[in-house]
Every structure is written in C-alpha cells, then in structure tokens.
Amino acid sequence: MSPAKRLRARMAETGLVHIMAAHSPLSAILAEEAGFDGLWASGFELSALYGVADMSVISMTQHLDMLRAIAGRTTLPIVADIDTGYGNAINVIHAIREYERAGASAVVIEDKTFPKVTSLVAGGRQQLLRIEEFRGKIAAAVATRQDPDFLVIARTEALIAGVGEAEALHRANAYVDAGADMILIHSKEKNPLEIESFSRAWNELVPLVIVPNAYPDLDAERVKALGNIRMMIYGNYGIRAAATAMQETFRRIMADGGVQNVHKDILAVEEVFRLQRMDEIKAAEARFLR
Structure with a gap:
C-alpha cells in the first residue's frame, strides 16, 4: 500500500489524522516516534531553518x-x-511531477498571489488570486498526479485576507468543482469561532483541513464534534520547539561560563546515536569491513 493510500485509509479509520510539521529528517523521525499519522513538509519551518522570511x-x-x-x-x-x-x-504541473517523485503523498496549494507572505504575520500583504486562475492550478494538479490516492488539497486564504466567510465558501466550492480532494480553511483569529462557523456552513462531501496555530484551544475532541474536518496540521510547532530549546540552552551555557550544568538537562549523545541508527552502521561494519 502506498503512503498516499495509507493516509486516506487512516483518515477513513480514525476520522481525523494528526500531521506534524517537519523541517529535517531528524524532526520527522521524532514525529514518527511520537505517533503522528503523517508529516507536514513545512515551507515556514524550512524558511525559519534558513533564517529567512x-x-x-x-x-x-x-x-x-x-x-x-x-x-x-x-x-x-x-x-x-x-x-x-x-x-x-x-x-504546478511541473511541481506535482517533482513532488510525487520525491515521495510526497499530498500537496497543499494556496490561493494567494506569488510571491506569498506568510499568513499569520501582523500587517502582512495578503492578496488573493483570481478564482478562475486558481481553479486552473487545482485542475492541473489533479490531471498531473500519477497515483490516484495522491491528495490535492486546495487552501483558501479568504479568511486570512479578511474578505469574509461567504467569499471563503464561494472559493472553496469552486475549488471542489475543479477537483480538489480536500479544502484547507485557514484563519488568523485567536479563537476558533471563524473555523467552527465555516465548518458548520460547509455542506460539501469534500472534507476540511485546519492548521490550528493561531487558535490552539481547538482540540481534537471539538474538531471531531464538527464532523467534517479530517486533518489537523500542526504547522510550526517543530521549529518553534527546537528554537525554544536552543535559545535556553545557549543562554545557560554563556551565563554559566561552560556546559557543566546544562549537559545533564539535554539529550544524551547515546540517544542521538539511536536516532541516527548507529546500531545498523555498527552491524554493517561487522559484516562488511573485513
């Protein structure tokens, strides 16, 4: 069974999948060990890793x-x-071919103009693409995919752009008509009321995706009660957690004038070796380096 088929099966089995953002193989390994259903290959996290907007x-x-x-x-x-x-x-045609070959099981495409500005930044430029043009992008993605289980998820930024629920619903319906498998509805409100209202107004069979970064109080229990959200993406928690730990550790080392205190509070080198599968390397050495 392909990873894309497994993702669809997991959604059908549980009703809601939890997808953790990753910016590196190490963060992906940690997410898998924690029990997440899938990974979000995050543009935000990779940008932050490079130190750029x-x-x-x-x-x-x-x-x-x-x-x-x-x-x-x-x-x-x-x-x-x-x-x-x-x-x-x-x-988009070129991108879908490349991402499917690279190992993606799904893509999320958003209806903003290029170049985009990250959605949650205060005062950011949030310009929406014409509906007709974005419908073409979704149709192109659906026509290009090779694996029929590969998910094409259309993300509308109408609420982010402040044009209201009616426009968000209008756009989402147009994207479903173009062939989208799921609709990602995004909001920058600090509470989940906008998302809950959209979910209640959504009467299509195509399920919804949310990214509860701005409104963390919307937990899985409340999401399941809405009935049509099938995927929660935790969009920037990996890089934020990593940066939090590094900031604190680096500051303590400078304040202490060394690592004599901090070394006991961070991951042991042996645990890093485990995550690197060093036992497999040692076994290969024993077998082949004669």
Whole structure:
C-alpha cells in the first residue's frame, strides 16, 4: 500500500489524522516516534531553518531536497506545503511531477498571489488570486498526479485576507468543482469561532483541513464534534520547539561560563546515536569491513 493510500485509509479509520510539521529528517523521525499519522513538509519551518522570511524566498529545489531527505528516513505519509505552486498552472504541473517523485503523498496549494507572505504575520500583504486562475492550478494538479490516492488539497486564504466567510465558501466550492480532494480553511483569529462557523456552513462531501496555530484551544475532541474536518496540521510547532530549546540552552551555557550544568538537562549523545541508527552502521561494519 502506498503512503498516499495509507493516509486516506487512516483518515477513513480514525476520522481525523494528526500531521506534524517537519523541517529535517531528524524532526520527522521524532514525529514518527511520537505517533503522528503523517508529516507536514513545512515551507515556514524550512524558511525559519534558513533564517529567512516565509515569503517565497526558499526555492522549490531547496524544499524538494528537504522532502526527499525526510522521505528517506521515515515511513509516514508526507503532506507537502507548496505555497502557491511556484507560479501558474504550468508551474504546478511541473511541481506535482517533482513532488510525487520525491515521495510526497499530498500537496497543499494556496490561493494567494506569488510571491506569498506568510499568513499569520501582523500587517502582512495578503492578496488573493483570481478564482478562475486558481481553479486552473487545482485542475492541473489533479490531471498531473500519477497515483490516484495522491491528495490535492486546495487552501483558501479568504479568511486570512479578511474578505469574509461567504467569499471563503464561494472559493472553496469552486475549488471542489475543479477537483480538489480536500479544502484547507485557514484563519488568523485567536479563537476558533471563524473555523467552527465555516465548518458548520460547509455542506460539501469534500472534507476540511485546519492548521490550528493561531487558535490552539481547538482540540481534537471539538474538531471531531464538527464532523467534517479530517486533518489537523500542526504547522510550526517543530521549529518553534527546537528554537525554544536552543535559545535556553545557549543562554545557560554563556551565563554559566561552560556546559557543566546544562549537559545533564539535554539529550544524551547515546540517544542521538539511536536516532541516527548507529546500531545498523555498527552491524554493517561487522559484516562488511573485513
């Protein structure tokens, strides 16, 4: 069974899948060990890893390199964050071919103009693409995929752009007509009321995806009660957790004038060796280095 088919099966089995953002093979390994259903190959996290803004600065090649590396070290399905699809429908055709070959099980394409600005930044430029043009991108993605289980997820930024629920519903319906398998509805409100309202108004069979970064109080129990959300993506928690730990550790080392205190509070080197599968390397050495 392909990872894409397993992702669909998991959604059908549980009703809701939990997808953790990853920016490296190591973060992917940790997410798999924690029990997540899949991985979000996050553009935001990769941008942050490079120390640049999430504004279409990172190239498709850089993102694909990350995704291939992750796919080589995990068995989890990967949902690829491909922003606006790197251009128009012709660029989307190229992107879908490359991402499917690289090991993605799904892509999320958003209906903003290129280059995009990250959705949750205060005062960010949030310009929406014409519906007709974005419908072409979704149709191109669906026509290009080779695996019929590969998910094409259309993300509408209508609520982010402040144009209201009616426009969000209008756009989402148009994207379903173009062949989208799921609709990602995004919000920057600090509470989940906008998302819950959209979910209650959504009467299509196509299920919804959410990214509860701005409104963390919306937990799985409340999501399941809504009945039509099938995927929760935890969009930036990996890089934020990593940065939190590094900030604290680095500051303590400077304050203490050494590592004499901090060393006992961080991961043992032996645990890093385990995550690197050092036992497999040692076994291979014993077998082949004669």
